[in-house]
Amino acid sequence: HYGDHPYARNPLGTEETIRAITREDVEGFYRRWADPRNLVIAVSGDIGVHETLSAVREAFGNFPRHKSFFPIGPMPVPEGGGIRRGEEPREKEQAHFLIGYTGARITDPDRYALDVLGSALAGMGGRLFTNLRDKKSLAYSVTSFSSEQVDPGFFAVYMGTSVDKRDSAIEDTLREIEEVRANGVTAEEFERAKKWMIGTYEIGLQSNRAYADKMLFNELYGVGYEEAFREPERIEAVTLEEVNRAAAKVLRTDRYTIAIHGGKK
Structure with a gap:
């Protein structure tokens, strides 16, 4: 693709x-x-x-430098647009799909706003879980998340569903995403997401290995190892307007990819 x-x-x-x-x-x-x-x-x-x-x-100390050096750096955003669909049929009772959108680099200003957006929609209290699983019984599991790297990452919604509900689940998920793109998340969803993210951050750093991992990847990706300790304040500083602006920017109706595993074409 x-x-x-x-x-x-x-x-x-x-x-x-x-x-x-x-x-x-x-x-x-x-x-x-x-x-x-x-x-x-x-x-x-x-x-x-x-x-x-x-x-x-x-x-x-004696680690040699090579004559030819290729520094790690970002790749350009892939060109093109449109809606892409990849499908791998399987004779199984369950189907899984991801709907993905071009997201942010780890250095982009929208990074934390997209993280908050993903958390606002995900989880047992999120609208995806409530509307698609509880009310419509379309999903075994449903979540959303943002992944940022040196290269442009992605924002995605994942669902596990039954084969017979797969197509309607995809349609309803796209409708939920479009609702968020057009009208944003609510203040209640926004505040719940930020509290959950900060609490999860604290829980996730209860080991020395977790601290080292955070420092290493932030330094390697060019944002500085200190960023590992600033996440709570970065999250707290995100505004509702920034989250909804990021949603309108990223969740484009004319440019996304659907990857489907399971079920017949």
Whole structure:
């Protein structure tokens, strides 16, 4: 669906490409990307700073720089538009689908607004759960989320449903999304989402590994390791107007992708 853009490639590869990989390919990949200029080390815990720095220098001080260096950087947004649909039929009782929209980079100002939007629609108190599962009995499971990376990410709605309800579930989900795009989320949904996100953030950082992961990826992705500790204030600073503006911008009726697994065409 994405032409020559890397988004068109299966991250797992194909049987043909995997069988064709050689030792020289692996060594070349290592030389291209495993460079200290692409390296971030994150450490968290009851540690001594000087002892840690000494250990890092001893372990990585002689890490050679390669003559050819390919810094990690963002890819362009794939061109084109329209509605894309990918379907993989399976003889199963359940069907699963994702409706996805081009989202934000991790450095974009809309990042936290989209996170709040995803949380506002998701969960047992969210309108997707209430309207599609409780009232219409269309879903086993339904949620929404925003994923931001160095490259443009995506905003998506996921549902697991029965095969016989699949098509009507897709239609009703698109109607719910269009309602959000046109009219936004309510103040009640907005406040509930922010409280849930901040509480989840605190719970998620109860281990040193979680702290290290947050610091590492924020530094590697170019927003700085300190951003890992600023998330609650960033979330709290998001306004209802920003969330609804992001919804109107991202949830385009003329540009999205539907991926379906299960059920016959």
